[in-house]
Amino acid sequence: MSQIWNFSSGPATLPRMVLEKISSELMSWDNKGISVLEMSHRSNYFADICYEAEKDLRDLLNLSSDYAVIFSHAGGHAANSFIPMNLIERTSKRNADFIVSGHWSDVSFRESKKYGNVRVIADNNSLYSKNGNLYNPRRWMPSLETWDFSKVSSYVYLCSNETIDGIEFCEWPNLLDYSVDSELVVDASSNLLTRPMFIEKVGIIFACAQKNLGIAGLTLVIIKKDLLGFYSSICPSSFNYTNLAKTNSLYSTPPIFAIYVAGLMFKWLKFKGGLQSVAEENYQKSETIYNYIDSTDFYNNNVETSVRSKVNIPFVLHDACLNDIFLSEAEESGFINLNGHRSVGGMRASIYNSMPMSAVQSLINYMREFERVYG
Numbered sequence: 001m002s003q004i005w006n007f008s009s010g011p012a013t014l015p016r017m018v019l020e021k022i023s024s025e026l027m028s029w030d031n032k033g034i035s036v037l038e039m040s041h042r043s044n045y046f047a048d049i050c051y052e053a054e055k056d057l058r059d060l061l062n063l064s065s066d067y068a069v070i071f072s073h074a075g076g077h078a079a080n081s082f083i084p085m086n087l088i089e090r091t092s093k094r095n096a097d098f099i100v101s102g103h104w105s106d107v108s109f110r111e112s113k114k115y116g117n118v119r120v121i122a123d124n125n126s127l128y129s130k131n132g133n134l135y136n137p138r139r140w141m142p143s144l145e146t147w148d149f150s151k152v153s154s155y156v157y158l159c160s161n162e163t164i165d166g167i168e169f170c171e172w173p174n175l176l177d178y179s180v181d182s183e184l185v186v187d188a189s190s191n192l193l194t195r196p197m198f199i200e201k202v203g204i205i206f207a208c209a210q211k212n213l214g215i216a217g218l219t220l221v222i223i224k225k226d227l228l229g230f231y232s233s234i235c236p237s238s239f240n241y242t243n244l245a246k247t248n249s250l251y252s253t254p255p256i257f258a259i260y261v262a263g264l265m266f267k268w269l270k271f272k273g274g275l276q277s278v279a280e281e282n283y284q285k286s287e288t289i290y291n292y293i294d295s296t297d298f299y300n301n302n303v304e305t306s307v308r309s310k311v312n313i314p315f316v317l318h319d320a321c322l323n324d325i326f327l328s329e330a331e332e333s334g335f336i337n338l339n340g341h342r343s344v345g346g347m348r349a350s351i352y353n354s355m356p357m358s359a360v361q362s363l364i365n366y367m368r369e370f371e372r373v374y375g
């Protein structure tokens with residue numbers, strides 16, 4: 001079979017080494033004669049898997065013991081309900097501030113309305129000009145000085161990488177510097193572990209696993225231990241972070257196989273030299289694509305340069321009539337899932353940790369050849 005490169009935004013491509021490891025021990029984990037697929041979540045084997053996964057994650061993020069690590073179910077959308085149910089009671093006003101910078105934070109904001117008094121304190125839903133360039137709505141990031149914080153709120157919510165819009169934001173505020181009594185909550189579903197991050201600035205950071213942490217079915221939640229205990233009475237016990245932290249994520253049967261795969265991903269990241277080294281690689285990969293796109297009028301990515309995502313690169317063709325041909329010829333050449341999200345159209349190349357530079361270079365060769373033929 002010829003080489004296929006999967007540029008899907010998630011579930012996303014996995015490192016070959018990880019797939020080979022899964023394949024080699026699928027029938028018998030660690031030569032114990034039992035598959036992870038049939039393992040009890042109360043067994044010592046699974047306790048070892050969980051322990052190693054958490055330890056490696058803590059090493060990678062340099063995570064202090066002030067934070068609890070929770071392996072939960074249900075994915076990114078579900079966190080939009082479980083975050084308020086776990087944290088909105090932190091203040092008597094039951095209020096939260098939202099930075100709406102694209103599709104995912106908008107979805108979070110609208111879902112969270114069901115659970116508390118939420119307010120948008122900054123958004124990018126208008127035209128914006130900088131250095132003589134004009135940016136469309138959802139193609140830039142409102143600067144921190146303009147965020148209209150409430151003095152007191154249960155939390156301030158932001159999405160560190162808008163997977164669909166291709167906006168990445170990592171200059172998180174230290175809320176104390178703004179005299180704000182609140183806690184930062186970050187949806188890092190598509191960029192957790194793609195670069196070092198200031199975890200000590202956040203109260204909660206979470207990510208669904210199918211982008212960078214392995215396979216669907218697992219949501220990783222990292223929560224400051226001080227924030228346990230603020231759950232609403234309606235919060236389901238299975239998604240109550242206080243309960244999950246207390247039971248080491250074993251209140252109910254956790255997503256065993258997904259946790260096992262996440263553990264292998266963490267080992268692979270350590271093998272690659274950790275987050276600083278993958279961040280450099282992700283920078284090189286994304287710069288290679290942006291530089292090429294910027295060098296021609298045939299393709300365009302209209303995201304303000306300083307907040308361009310290193311891992312999700314949306315782009316459009318100068319002539320949208322060529323979209324279908326671009327995608328079908330890409331597929332014939334082995335580049336799959338390059339279509340943009342159905343809500344925005346166009347193209348998108350997702351190049352998480354697992355996508356090697358060689359694949360990025362092959363993609364650019366394809367794009368260049370396509371331009372030569374159709375440009």
Ligand SMILES: *Cc1c(COP(=O)(O)O)cnc(C)c1O
Nearest residue numbers: 075076077078104163189190208
């Ligand atoms: C993918 C994604 C989600 C949604 O995740 P599901 O597991 O499909 O519910 C939420 N937020 C961000 C930033 C994402 O990239």
